[in-house]
Amino acid sequence: MAIDLEQRIRIDYIEHDLLLASAIQLGILRLDQIHPQISGNKWFKLKENIKAAQSGGFETLLTFGGAFSNHLIATAATAHQFGLQAIGIVRGFHAREQPSATLLECEALGMKLVYVSREDYNKKTEQDYLEQLQQQYPGTFIIPEGGSNNLGAEGAGAIAAYIPTDADWVVLPIGTGTTFCGIRNKLDEHIAMLGFPVMKGGEYLSEEISNRTSRGNWLLEASFHFGGFAKYTGELIRFMNDFYAKCSIPLDFVYTGKMMYGIFQMIHEGKIPAGSHIIGTHTGGLQGNRSISRLLAYS
């Protein structure tokens, strides 16, 4: 079943005047095609966690997320497929009053949702808090928010196998950097990697990434955050609608829209050499667009 999920991955080469002008080949690695709920990079970050949970005899996964979290719904759907139970620790009591479509789907998939205060949620990486959760929910396999542990990075390394060997650049949107590091650790070092942090002040991720990979030939471009995590501007939305009209590929506003905007801007500014073969990674996340569907020409 797990293997079947990866069968739909493909690369779409897109046509665009700007690319023709600079003889740049831009392929989109369609990880979004994996599954509507277990989308994109989240599947890869989960798969080694699932294996570890299963081989350790755990029957329940416990993880963390906000009201629109791609990771939470991916965990709920993966647990459902693998016959595991799932508990989601959800950030903020406000999320319970008007549950998002994401949270309702998590529940429909059988995930038990536990709402906690923002203060408690912020302790999600503290050892004391994790031990407390472990006592409260015995026998659960705890996966950090976003699937950002070493097993997550190891799983993400498998994405490298989908990159053509003659690519010059692989581009990714960055949240925790786990996917980026996982791929960097496996991908041939002659292929450069470019990451776009999607939150304000994402420069700090350079140090974290250096700590998680000993490989070189990568760089971050932190200026395409559009105001911060899950923030957007009219310009970003126009770009996404325009990209869909030209290329028929839907982008999400939290991650892949910002990455694609950044790629086009850097090409426009001549920062990507003419003749390059670029692979932009569509990491999925389209379910999150439901919170702004009124602004999009696609769903």
Ligand SMILES: *Cc1c(COP(=O)(O)O)cnc(C)c1O
């Ligand atoms: C979670 C997510 C990312 C970020 O992945 P990291 O491994 O945390 O950097 C990128 N794109 C999408 C669509 C995501 O859901």
